[in-house]
Amino acid sequence: MLYRALVSKSPSRILLITGVAGSGKSTIGQTAAITLGWPYFEADDFHSVANKAKMASGTPLNDTDRAPWLAAIRAKIDEVRAADQCAVFTCSALKESYRHVLMHNAPEVVLVYLSGDFDTIAQRVGQRAGHYMKSDMVRSQFAALEPPQGALTLDVAQTPEALVAQVLAAVR
Numbered sequence: 285m286l287y288r289a290l291v292s293k294s295p296s297r298i299l300l301i302t303g304v305a306g307s308g309k310s311t312i313g314q315t316a317a318i319t320l321g322w323p324y325f326e327a328d329d330f331h332s333v334a335n336k337a338k339m340a341s342g343t344p345l346n347d348t349d350r351a352p353w354l355a356a357i358r359a360k361i362d363e364v365r366a367a368d369q370c371a372v373f374t375c376s377a378l379k380e381s382y383r384h385v386l387m388h389n390a391p392e393v394v395l396v397y398l399s400g401d402f403d404t405i406a407q408r409v410g411q412r413a414g415h416y417m418k419s420d421m422v423r424s425q426f427a428a429l430e431p432p433q434g435a436l437t438l439d440v441a442q443t444p445e446a447l448v449a450q451v452l453a454a455v456r
Contacts, residue, residue: 297370297392297394297455298361298364298365298370298371298372298373298390298392298393298394299313299316299322299371299372299373299393299394299396299451299455300361300373300374300375300377300383300386300387300393300394300395300396301313301316301372301373301374301375301396301398301451302374302375302376302377302378302383302395302396302397302398302432302435303376303397303398303399303400303440304376304378304400304405304422304425304426304429305376305405305409305421305422305425306400306405306406306409306422307398307399307400307405307440308398308440308444308447309327309374309375309376309398310326310328310374311444312374312396312398312444312447312448312451313326313372313373313374314372315444315448316372316448316451316452317371317372319448319452320370320372320452320455322369322370322371322372323364323369323371323372324371324372324373324374325357325360325371325372325373325374326374327353327357327373327374327375327376330353330356330357330360331353332352332353334349335349335350335353339421342421344421344424344425344428347381350382354375354382354385354386355385357373357375357386358385358386360373361373361386361390361393362390365390365392373386376425377432378425378428378429378430379428379429379430380430380432383395383432394436394454394455395432395434395435395436396435396436396438396451396454397431397432397435397436397437397438398438398440398447399431399437399438399439399440400439400440400441402422402423402426404440404441405422405425405426405440406422409421409422436450436451436454438450438451
C-alpha cells in the first residue's frame with residue numbers, strides 16, 4: 285500500500301505518528317500537536333483495562349487483543365475527519381494490516397514513522413518509570429514490526445526538536 289502525499293488537499297489533516305514503544309511517539313506527537321494547535325490522541329488511551337494488564341504482566345498483545353483497540357482509534361480518526369478537523373494521533377501501528385485499519389480510505393491521514401535501532405529503543409524503554417510497557421517487551425515489538433513504505437521516516441537518533449521540526453515542515 286502506498287501512503288498518501290504529505291500534503292493533503294482535504295481541509296482536515298491527521299498526523300499518525302507510528303513506531304515501536306520507546307521511539308518517542310508521545311513526545312513528538314504532543315509537541316507537534318501543541319505547536320500546530322491541534323488536538324492530540326494517544327493510542328495508549330484507547331487500550332482496554334485488560335490489554336493494559338496483559339502488557340503490564342509482560343505478555344505481548346496478539347492481533348485479537350489489538351482489533352478492538354485499532355477499531356476504537358479508527359472511530360476517533362473518522363470522528364475527526366467527519367468534523368473536517370485536524371489532529372495528531374500516536375499509535376505503534378507495527379504491522380501493515382494495522383495501518384490499513386487506521387488509514388484505509390482516509391486520504392487525510394499523513395503517516396510518520398519513527399525508526400530506531402533495538403539497543404537505543406530498549407535503553408529508552410528501560411529508563412521509563414510507571415509505564416506498563418516493560419523493556420523486556422521491546423523484542424516483541426521489533427519481531428512484529430513491518431516498517432511502513434512511503435511514510436515520512438525519521439531516525440530517532442535525532443533530537444526531539446529536530447524530529448518535530450521535520451514533522452511540522454511536512455504538514456505546513
